[in-house]
Amino acid sequence: MRINKKRLKTSMLEIGNIGKDSTGGITRLAFSHEYKVAAWRLSQLMEDAGLEVKQDPLATIYGRRDGEDNTLPAIMFGSHLDTVKNGGLYDGLLGIMSGLEVINTLNDLGITTKNPLELVAFNAEEGSAMGGTFASRVIAGLISPDKSFLQDHLPDYNLRPEDLLASRRNLNEIKAFLELHIEQGRVLEGENIPIGIVTGIAGITRYQVEIIGEANHSGTTPMGLRKDALVTAAKLILEVENIARELGEPFVATIGTLEIKPGAVSIIPGEVELIIEIRDLDQTKIDVAGGQITDYLNQISKDIQIERIVNKTPVKTAPDIVNIIEKACKKLGISGRKIISGAGHDAKEIARKVPTGMIFVPSIAGKSHCPEEKTSWEDIYLGTEVLLETILSI
Ligand SMILES: [Zn+2]
Incomplete structure (x- = not known):
């Protein structure tokens, strides 16, 4: 394995435990104090990895790594930093910390990719008054700020309509988007397969x-x-x-x-x-x-x-990227199967504008959105290795 397991586990536990209460549940709600603390510490780790870090008005965090040719569109990967109330360690966070580990591994190996890379930590993926996948929908230009329910709720989060416009991204600057996420179901565990290659999101x-x-x-x-x-x-x-x-x-x-x-x-x-x-x-x-x-x-x-x-509406992931993830699994000797996602994800919104791929790892007993949420470290390492290989192939 090329990734550093210990470094990944340490950083995942450090950020993941921000918002943990005495029952073991983690509450890092969008725009909350806990979210801000986690965002601040994550930004430090991203800077330590040599990334150029930016935060947009919705508190989504980006970290950019130069490629050989910075005029080329970037490969973006990541997931969400917020959790539900009394949630678990892995939902969302896994996609961010595995992405950071990919960056650190590339640094260790002295590899510069052809395209620049962007690690992203989205805010407000979990449901709130503004609906789920809020930041990713804003970034993809899928929300118009003049909607009346937004006018009602934006002030609760100290946001103005112009903050939404300022958070939009020109997604032509992105070549592909990848998200590693826990399955939140029990298909992979039932078949004892460590990698799910997502073909579509319901x-x-x-x-x-x-x-x-x-x-x-x-x-x-x-x-x-x-x-x-x-x-x-x-x-x-x-x-x-x-x-x-x-x-x-x-x-x-x-x-x-x-x-x-x-x-x-x-x-x-x-x-x-x-x-x-x-x-x-x-x-x-x-x-x-x-x-x-x-x-x-x-x-x-x-x-x-x-x-x-x-x-x-449902979305399909990009068939080319599904192929690349399948090949990555084969090359690494890790078994994977095609799977669909019944849950919504940031990838679903970004996929409407950018070729997107999603990698699942098993959830033990299918549990999620609760303190018992768990994925084995071994599966997390395999998923991160597949993410690394997929990024290099793209
Ligand atoms: Zn999630």
Whole structure:
């Protein structure tokens, strides 16, 4: 192995433990004090590695390393520095610290790449009032600052609309983007394969559904005279499950939130609000499912409103880069398999503008967004080695 395992582990633990509490969970929310401390210390480590470090108004950090020809577009790699509340060590951070280790290894080996390199640590990937993958969407020019919800929330983070414009990047300056990330599922672990080569990142659609029934006394209203909104909701939930199973893998559908009004033991539910989330790699399948759900709702009740509140389309990673990662695995004698990502990532946003590749390493028991989140150090070293080889090949 060319990378320095000890250096990678030490730096990962140092930055990763910023925001750790007594329960072992890590909370490094976007724009928080903990985020700023981690960003400051990471910038120091990046400078120590000889990178030219910059921070944009959204507190995304860039570190640039010269290539043989600095007029060529850069190869960018990295991930996000923020975490969820009470999250784990590896989500996001792995992609940054493995990238830093790649830079340090190139320094050790005295290698100058043809193209310049850029290591990036994105802010606000995890969901917030501004939505997930915030910084990467801003950088890719996918958010216009005049959106009303932004006007409401930007002041909470001491941000102005012009800060968003100033954080946009000209992505013609980037030749390729790479992100090493934990799988957050259990496919790789189940097959005992250390490397996942991501071929696509699922699109996400969410429907808000409002079912109107009739609230009434639970003791005096006979079954035949009821309009129970929750019973209608129950039928819908089962149908959504059927539709998802029939469309087949990797299609998934989930109803994870449901509100019953007025919500008392002795009152027939008068209203139910729920959100249906569907994910797939194929937007057509997502739209077909949406149509089937709407048709079913129209069949079972007239008092239902359905509205699509989220529609993030799926993206494919660049086939050329998938090939390069596959070859890197073969060359290094490390087994890898193609995989899709059901979770969203910064790479998904950047992939809309730049040829992008993603490398997964296994999550033990598939756990993520919790203190138990874990990936073996051996898999982290293998993933970093594949990242290094991929960057050199590109
Ligand atoms: Zn992540």
